Amino acid sequence: MKQSVKQQLNDYIKLIEQKLDEFLPLKYPEEIWESMRYSVLAGGKRLRPVLCLETCRVLSGNFEQAIPAACAIEMLHTQSLIHDDLPCMDNDDYRRGKLTNHKKFSESTAVLAGDALLSFAPQIIIQKTPKTVSQDKILKVLEEFLVSAGAEKLIAGQVVDIDSEGKQIDKDTLHFIHENKTAALFKLSLRTGAILGDADELQLAALTDYAEKIGLAFQIMDDILDVTSTLEELGKTPGKDALEEKATFVSLYGMDTAKQRVASLCDEACDILKENNIVSDILQEIANSITERVA
Amino acid sequence: MKQSVKQQLNDYIKLIEQKLDEFLPLKYPEEIWESMRYSVLAGGKRLRPVLCLETCRVLSGNFEQAIPAACAIEMLHTQSLIHDDLPCMDNDDYRRGKLTNHKKFSESTAVLAGDALLSFAPQIIIQKTPKTVSQDKILKVLEEFLVSAGAEKLIAGQVVDIDSEGKQIDKDTLHFIHENKTAALFKLSLRTGAILGDADELQLAALTDYAEKIGLAFQIMDDILDVTSTLEELGKTPGKDALEEKATFVSLYGMDTAKQRVASLCDEACDILKENNIVSDILQEIANSITERVA
Numbered sequence: 053m054k055q056s057v058k059q060q061l062n063d064y065i066k067l068i069e070q071k072l073d074e075f076l077p078l079k080y081p082e083e084i085w086e087s088m089r090y091s092v093l094a095g096g097k098r099l100r101p102v103l104c105l106e107t108c109r110v111l112s113g114n115f116e117q118a119i120p121a122a123c124a125i126e127m128l129h130t131q132s133l134i135h136d137d138l139p140c141m142d143n144d145d146y147r148r149g150k151l152t153n154h155k156k157f158s159e160s161t162a163v164l165a166g167d168a169l170l171s172f173a174p175q176i177i178i179q180k181t182p183k184t185v186s187q188d189k190i191l192k193v194l195e196e197f198l199v200s201a202g203a204e205k206l207i208a209g210q211v212v213d214i215d216s217e218g219k220q221i222d223k224d225t226l227h228f229i230h231e232n233k234t235a236a237l238f239k240l241s242l243r244t245g246a247i248l249g250d251a252d253e254l255q256l257a258a259l260t261d262y263a264e265k266i267g268l269a270f271q272i273m274d275d276i277l278d279v280t281s282t283l284e285e286l287g288k289t290p291g292k293d294a295l296e297e298k299a300t301f302v303s304l305y306g307m308d309t310a311k312q313r314v315a316s317l318c319d320e321a322c323d324i325l326k327e328n329n330i331v332s333d334i335l336q337e338i339a340n341s342i343t344e345r346v347a
Numbered sequence: 348m349k350q351s352v353k354q355q356l357n358d359y360i361k362l363i364e365q366k367l368d369e370f371l372p373l374k375y376p377e378e379i380w381e382s383m384r385y386s387v388l389a390g391g392k393r394l395r396p397v398l399c400l401e402t403c404r405v406l407s408g409n410f411e412q413a414i415p416a417a418c419a420i421e422m423l424h425t426q427s428l429i430h431d432d433l434p435c436m437d438n439d440d441y442r443r444g445k446l447t448n449h450k451k452f453s454e455s456t457a458v459l460a461g462d463a464l465l466s467f468a469p470q471i472i473i474q475k476t477p478k479t480v481s482q483d484k485i486l487k488v489l490e491e492f493l494v495s496a497g498a499e500k501l502i503a504g505q506v507v508d509i510d511s512e513g514k515q516i517d518k519d520t521l522h523f524i525h526e527n528k529t530a531a532l533f534k535l536s537l538r539t540g541a542i543l544g545d546a547d548e549l550q551l552a553a554l555t556d557y558a559e560k561i562g563l564a565f566q567i568m569d570d571i572l573d574v575t576s577t578l579e580e581l582g583k584t585p586g587k588d589a590l591e592e593k594a595t596f597v598s599l600y601g602m603d604t605a606k607q608r609v610a611s612l613c614d615e616a617c618d619i620l621k622e623n624n625i626v627s628d629i630l631q632e633i634a635n636s637i638t639e640r641v642a
Contacts, residue, residue, distance in 0.1 A: 079498070081510065084498045135462060138455075138458065158435070160433075161506070163433065163435060163436070163458060167497075168497050175494060175497060178486060178489060178490045178493070187483060191486065195473045197466075198470040199470060202466040202470060207463045208376055211376045211379045
């Protein structure tokens, strides 16, 4: 990665960490706010909010208007992880190298912390987006957010994923899971940045396509890393897919095809940027770096 | 209850049932939509949406503009019941005389159905509120909704409630639980109807006070019924508070004081309506009928 891009990326991440901390107060009853803060501030790549901010910046020259929405998307992502990790779902003890929320606090607190984040995130969009942004745009962003979070996208993916455990599933079903469980939030990130950055229809469509490609690449890489990584590298328990007889891109297509697919999706994502004159080192670098992910 | 009021009430309930059914489609993956529909369409008094619609009507002469928001509030109420009933929370097997969501489906489906309702409800407000309602009002309604659903209100009440099990708690803590776990949604119902019905500041304040009174009365009545009712009457397991050594209004103040407090709160609620020239048989009747609740 070029030094200047690395610096830009680090600046974004630093800003996001700071804003997440600022947006999440420690109120009474402290236990619930602590538990929300514990998972939201547990690190992570902050890929989704970075994508949102950079998309807004590359289109409009500014990203300030997207900060609350970017943080809201990260809260939504965290919410989905907290509930995914619950004993009745994936039953995971570790996430990002730390105890999962229900292990650190309790199962009931983890359920409620997820619920609280799910309404706090759009609340932040309403309350913290600068007043210069039109109400029309805020409502568009909220609608995209709520649809992505719900049973038409994220939760649809999660339900089919849980249903598929220990079953033979076909490639279409796997694609449905990847599309909704992972790509949907990447699309939300890009589309939110695009709406707040005043994208025209063509730009919005192109950025949605880019998000689709890197979202799928990211998920396939996840499947690859579950086979090849250690707990230390991954920050969560590896080898779980095989243990749970979960169909993954690797189990359905084989490791070689999986790696090739990641590479070609990332190339296609970069091509979309070029063809649409969207000049962003960060968006290009994020696509390229997915193949080099170790966690 | 006067026959004409009973008829009006039944008309509202019929409309709400029909709209809830209409707003909640049966999509793929069917399991999650079925489970959302199962709990939302399980009956119940529909008190919150009725309050919302009638408030809007009494102020503006119309209630059509409040139908999506009223249904959203009922979905939020249902979401909180689904998650409250989970094994890691109240661990209830029955609700409204039917198996609870996690008993009928599974624990993971119940968690996800609650999550899905939590984002679907505000989505409905955005997508289904008539275009004649200003974006400013829709954003105000959404903000009230999200704040009420979250860790500043509903979830704050729930967390303190769970924390209090098996403990000696003081009257202030009990009031905090009742205020946030119950009164908050009554306030949301009235305030939403008021905003959409073009209330002025005085009307909004008066209707918020009315909601506070009947919300607290309703919760104290809940505590009373938990002691005096049967499973058949209640539709959920009675006697749970005592079994779990949960402090209630009855255990802290005694049965006589509890009954007196319900009566005086309901009287005060009716007085607020009179003092502010808010003429609604339904709002008056709902306040009066809380003392006569059997479930």
